[in-house]
């Protein structure tokens with residue numbers, strides 16, 4: 001029987017916050033998500049722990065171009081000499097020439113914080129890239145993994161269906177499901193971070209993930225879950241709310257910066273409604289995403305208002 005494994009690798013400074021997955025089938029391996037160059041030692045340690053060598057890595061798959069998923073792709077490819085990158089065509093474009101990605105993140109975070117967060121973002125060599133269209137697939141040790149384009153969180157996003165492991169790797173298209181927030185029952189929240197959120201597409205992405213019918217969903221933030229329907233129902237409620245807030249903010253005619261505090265409060269209140277038993281620790285844990293989600297919705301509201 002073929003030996004088949006899916007390993008969750010905890011790659012962030014903050015524990016149980018950001019995952020990469022290592023998939024092994026027979027003699028071949030794939031990393032799903034690359035995180036940043038900071039994660040490289042942990043990724044290579046996981047490979048060694050699984051009894052595999054860098055030469056066994058055939059694919060580095062990233063679900064989208066956001067830096068906590070893709071910034072380390074070039075470093076990981078450099079460490080795995082036979083691997084190629086698998087990504088959405090719009091993501092491969094960003095990673096072959098990452099200057100734009102870097103510039104927009106530096107504009108948000110400043111030079112020093114950018115380096116602390118994301119390290120060095122190298123360019124992925126053109127010759128080591130496999131850009132996959134909607135419904136296209138790649139092979140791993142005789143298993144077939146298929147990608148489905150899922151915008152809604154970002155226009156350069158896909159999810160990866162892995163039937164042999166009964167798993168779909170959902171990136172940020174099926175919410176954030178942090179282990180530290182599950183003490184009072186399942187809690188999932190969508191990421192509406194700048195600049196690509198689209199409520200209708202986000203709903204379609206959720207339906208797509210469910211339609212694949214796999215036993216496990218593996219969001220990048222964080223780990224494997226078996227109750228996709230429960231997660232989906234909560235995500236839909238949040239997305240419906242977010243859509244209303246965007247409409248209200250767009251009508252309000254404020255600048256993005258002026259709309260943000262109100263949107264932050266809206267997110268906090270919605271979290272309290274969905275998770276009434278959360279204490280201060282859980283609310284504090286979510287502040288990072290509340291901030292990003294408010295920024296993202298303020299941006300969308302501003303775009304909605306912009307004259308055609």
Ligand SMILES: [Zn+2]
Nearest residue numbers: 064066154172
């Ligand atoms: Zn993202």
